[in-house]
Amino acid sequence: MKYLLTLLIALVLSNFLVTTVVAKEKPSEVTVGKVEKINGNRLKVGLTDILMDLKTKVVGRKIKLDSKVAVVSELATRSGNLKKALKIFVKEGTPSGQLKRRAVQGVITGISGNVITLAHQTKQERKFNVLMDSQTIIKSKNSASGSAALVVGVRIVAMGTPTEAGLLAKLIHVIPGKATGVFRKNPVSTSSATVSATPTP
Amino acid sequence: MQSKRGFVLLIPLFVVALIAAGAAFGYYYFVVNKPAKVETRTATTTEVSPKQFFLSVINPVDGVLVTEKKLLVIGTSLPDTVVVIYTDDSEVSTQSDKDGRFSGQIDLIEGLNSLTVTAFGEADEETSVSMDVVYNKDS
Numbered sequence: 001m002k003y004l005l006t007l008l009i010a011l012v013l014s015n016f017l018v019t020t021v022v023a024k025e026k027p028s029e030v031t032v033g034k035v036e037k038i039n040g041n042r043l044k045v046g047l048t049d050i051l052m053d054l055k056t057k058v059v060g061r062k063i064k065l066d067s068k069v070a071v072v073s074e075l076a077t078r079s080g081n082l083k084k085a086l087k088i089f090v091k092e093g094t095p096s097g098q099l100k101r102r103a104v105q106g107v108i109t110g111i112s113g114n115v116i117t118l119a120h121q122t123k124q125e126r127k128f129n130v131l132m133d134s135q136t137i138i139k140s141k142n143s144a145s146g147s148a149a150l151v152v153g154v155r156i157v158a159m160g161t162p163t164e165a166g167l168l169a170k171l172i173h174v175i176p177g178k179a180t181g182v183f184r185k186n187p188v189s190t191s192s193a194t195v196s197a198t199p200t201p
Numbered sequence: 202m203q204s205k206r207g208f209v210l211l212i213p214l215f216v217v218a219l220i221a222a223g224a225a226f227g228y229y230y231f232v233v234n235k236p237a238k239v240e241t242r243t244a245t246t247t248e249v250s251p252k253q254f255f256l257s258v259i260n261p262v263d264g265v266l267v268t269e270k271k272l273l274v275i276g277t278s279l280p281d282t283v284v285v286i287y288t289d290d291s292e293v294s295t296q297s298d299k300d301g302r303f304s305g306q307i308d309l310i311e312g313l314n315s316l317t318v319t320a321f322g323e324a325d326e327e328t329s330v331s332m333d334v335v336y337n338k339d340s
Binding site for chain 1: 287327
């Protein structure tokens with residue numbers, strides 16, 4: 001009787017352990033796309049059908065049609081295209097009026113306070129402003145640099161968020177001693193430029 | 202006495218049922234519900250013109266699921282090309298080496314990250330590769 005009970009307890013425990021380990025090791029995959037259809041607890045993301053249940057965690061905003069989502073699910077099974085969602089990340093939209101981040105390159109044609117005027121080297125009519133603030137990081141080659149590196153005639157790449165006044169730079173990368181051939185072919189005008197930049201907080 | 206005998210007879214039956222249930226579970230999980238093969242994807246390459254300016258992102262690939270907050274972006278372009286790597290919340294710039302290889306580490310936020318890699322060539326060339334990277338620390 002005692003042996004049987006011990007065996008029973010051992011079996012129950014081993015079953016529990018195996019189930020727990022298998023559940024933890026269950027691999028997952030992700031489906032990224034726009035929500036094409038919502039039908040109760042089912043979603044269509046791109047061409048994939050997603051099944052939600054009470055355990056499905058939704059992170060971010062409410063799921064709507066056309067929302068961009070990333071659905072983390074158990075690996076697809078042989079039985080069709082239906083995937084059981086473990087977690088759904090809903091992409092936060094860009095606030096209205098705020099444009100998407102982007103990177104631009106050009107040659108510095110003028111610096112006034114914390115505003116750099118850049119000209120596209122081959123299409124010089126294309127000019128735009130780059131704004132610096134105390135958070136702007138200036139890099140040259142693969143190391144940090146100072147604002148002294150920003151002088152007229154230098155080619156830079158600026159990365160940041162577009163605003164009405166220009167691109168608010170988070171990062172400026174100075175391209176040292178480059179594009180000499182392009183410089184000779186398309187010399188930049190430097191008449192109205194000051195000597196160096198003075199970023200203001 | 203009779204109820205004790207009944208109980209003793211019931212235990213082996215329960216054990217057999219338990220073993221059968223375990224076997225059925227194993228068969229379902231490993232045979233019927235066999236995980237599908239993970240698809241392999243190729244690196245994204247954008248070429249402006251063959252033999253000239255190009256950008257190839259080797260890691261990550263579009264739509265990948267990662268479990269680490271820090272993501273190493275690796276790719277190739279022409280030697281000494283300035284490459285900017287950014288998401289909505291993080292950015293890094295780097296320059297490719299003499300063999301054209303570049304790498305940069307970027308921080309991800311949990312969820313969907315729109316990653317853009319832009320390379321700027323000497324003759325004003327510019328080419329970008331954009332992709333979605335999903336960071337889920339619980340995966």
